[in-house]
Amino acid sequence: MTTPLLGKSFIGYSRSSGIEPCGNGVQPGTGTQLEPAYCSATPEEVGHAMALAAAAFPVYSSLSGKTRAGFLRAIATEIEGVVEDIVERGQLESALPEARLRGETGRTTGQLRMFASQIEEGSWVDARIERADPDRKPIPKVDLRSMLRPLGPVAVFCASNFPLAFSVAGGDSASALAAGCPVVVIAHASHPGCAEIVANAVIRAARATGMPEGVFSVLYGGGRKVGQAVVKHPVTQAVGFTGSRSGGTALMATANSRSQPIPVYAEMSSVNPVVILPGALARGEEALAEAFFGSLTLGVGQFCTNPGLVFLPGDQGDAFLAKLKSLVEAGTPGMMLNASICKSYADSTAAFAATDGVTTLARSANEAGPGQGAPAVFVVSIGDFLKHESLQGEMFGPATLIVRGSVSEIEAAIPKLEGQLTASIFASPEELAAQPSLVQALQQRAGRLICNGFPTGVEVCNSMVHGGPFPATSDGRSTSVGTMAIFRFCRPVAWQSFPDAALPAELQEANPLGIKRME
């Protein structure tokens, strides 16, 4: 380990002196406790982290995009320097395989550099210039210039299923820091060691690039106690969260109950409906089943984009189902992220299996060991599906529900679905052209539409929308992946009749940053 793990929170550039234990890292499956023991940040330390963030905000938000980008790039470099530590500890505490941990680390550093490039270039601030017209009748027109400015300190909750890309220095932190907001991270109990390794890397980068203390803190102690205190704290101006619906809605309630309500960006539950039309089956049912099985079982199904709901024409697809059955029965159980997720998976699949009208098409013939989840597929008629609202719920893991009905019944059912991160349609070009209303219905329920593909695999780029109507997220107007994620932590501000020298560089007459502006 490059730096020994201490089990203590990061309060700006200091370490916590809290001694109240909040649990060790735990090896999935064996339940073995990993050293060190982690301790909660004390209430005083939470307050101190927030005070440091408040003090850092005016300083940090005034730095140029290029300077903030230097900080983000330094974080990426520091993380690359500890990738072996991450891989070693990550396998122990999350059971994720080495390749996944290396890949996710690469995604994390890639995201940091993507946001760095975005703020180095600078046009993302949406600068708008309206020049004065003193001769305008009946009243003169004033000089008015606007751009996006950061909201203030942001609370970021680490996600159980992405110890890197959606955790300490993941997309929420990277986009908030890029926007100019200090970040206070609440570590997840599933991977406290990875959190500490990455936090050390961020702090080294912050010191090395001369960032104000308080631009970054990482708190242990869990969402219920420390996390709630951070969200309630008047300094906090926005929240980023990836996790369960109950966790996300609890944060929304807390944020709305503040004397000053703040935005919560919670990415919660989605079953990512997949609609398969006859033309897609005609291209080859077995190959489609293989591709679907691959998406369903990727990462033991523990992705928010896992395809948990499939609409299949009622009188077709027998070969698809037969192939899927054989794949699932031969499927290997996989170690899940933690004991709680494993238990939820067992409970939710059991509840689906026991629901009226639901039949179990297949379960893995291989017995799941402790902490493992095995693939499962259930089938229900569209009539029974619509009778049981609980069948819209998520089985977080490698399980799916296949709903059979006519194409017109499927189209009628789509508007009754809850909001989703994604919706996929498998169809021939002719069917797509003939079904614009079906595509439109899917569009109204989701943030990302996929044609002839499965929803797993979330490209980090300018056009990604990893968001969707409630309850997929708390705020369907946003994305948590891709360059648009930065907009979550900003608001527009206008400057009226200011002398050029007193304007931010982005709005000065000579456009010294050379950014694209609306003028």
Next chain:
Amino acid sequence: MTTPLLGKSFIGYSRSSGIEPCGNGVQPGTGTQLEPAYCSATPEEVGHAMALAAAAFPVYSSLSGKTRAGFLRAIATEIEGVVEDIVERGQLESALPEARLRGETGRTTGQLRMFASQIEEGSWVDARIERADPDRKPIPKVDLRSMLRPLGPVAVFCASNFPLAFSVAGGDSASALAAGCPVVVIAHASHPGCAEIVANAVIRAARATGMPEGVFSVLYGGGRKVGQAVVKHPVTQAVGFTGSRSGGTALMATANSRSQPIPVYAEMSSVNPVVILPGALARGEEALAEAFFGSLTLGVGQFCTNPGLVFLPGDQGDAFLAKLKSLVEAGTPGMMLNASICKSYADSTAAFAATDGVTTLARSANEAGPGQGAPAVFVVSIGDFLKHESLQGEMFGPATLIVRGSVSEIEAAIPKLEGQLTASIFASPEELAAQPSLVQALQQRAGRLICNGFPTGVEVCNSMVHGGPFPATSDGRSTSVGTMAIFRFCRPVAWQSFPDAALPAELQEANPLGIKRME
């Protein structure tokens, strides 16, 4: 009257059959009831208006920007055809003078045409194109294209103080319709007749341009009953509101308590702090007092941008205060918009006057008649100001509170202010350069910063930010004025791997609309 007033709601293209009275228009001052009596929409009619809006949404949101723009332009033309009716009825029920009503009508039609131009041009959708790269390692890159799409039906509440520009066909309705959202308006009891005149104009325009029924409805019955039912209705996807803090926060609570929470854009209370530095006083205290008095009393002070709080260096500005005193004492009381606003003004000014440490600098020597409000100016030390949170409240009308302290005390007080629509600073260029932290503190509390000018006068343009941190608005990430207002009613949607013909025109490879895109 071009079309006789019926006193009934507009349920799509039908008129309500409700018979439960919800009040007549009332002439301010005299209390004279104006004909006709207005009747509440029935619960069934509210449901019918929402069902029509839901049915209209997929049709209306699929129309091209050019077609929707034709509808907005037709509304503007229809409103121009009834401007004499508006002026006649508006003077009776709102006591606003003829010139204001003509000006506000022009602003309303101007806004409609501004949004029409925006959606005719089309680039506002923020189209983003990432093309596929099948050869990318380790995994191929998919084709992914995103753009903004409308949220769904929007509830718009009319504002008491803007019977046209923030009411039936005002900025909220115009921006929502421009985005592609059907609109259900809740009329305000202060000007039901103006609402009916404008609603008739909108419905004529909708019919003439072939819009789907349900794209627009206008309901009588008030915010508490009919309005709450609309906000609770599952079809409603966003809310626009301009009014009191209690009204706005009540709508926020309702929206958050839905099984699917929805965004509320409530523009509520702001006292629009004005900071005057010595350099500005040195330019001429009397002229500054005259300009301030003009802003304070414009429209009997009934603007959300009224300057209700002034920070003045403690040992300077005596000539400013003396001149202001003489202007206020000679000031003419003006008829206020309605009896409730008039009573609130009397109550809030009395409460300020009675607060420890507050002295009354001046009140108009001319007695206010029934329904009238007269200018008033109060003075307090910065120490006493900070002791009494109630002094941050709004006196909606031509009254202001002057807070005296040193420049450093003023700077320290700014972060303690609630969120504001605007913040103004009067200073010399040298002072501005010497006080970057004061300007930054003001920026953190407001949506629009004004240099050497007063906040009244809100330009409708690309760079306007008429928004600000809570409680100025419910959602400081937005503006209710200017072209950015359209973003409130949209969310990004991504299309992955779709054949070109199945993509929206904005995202097709050949860019048939010729819009600006990120690619």
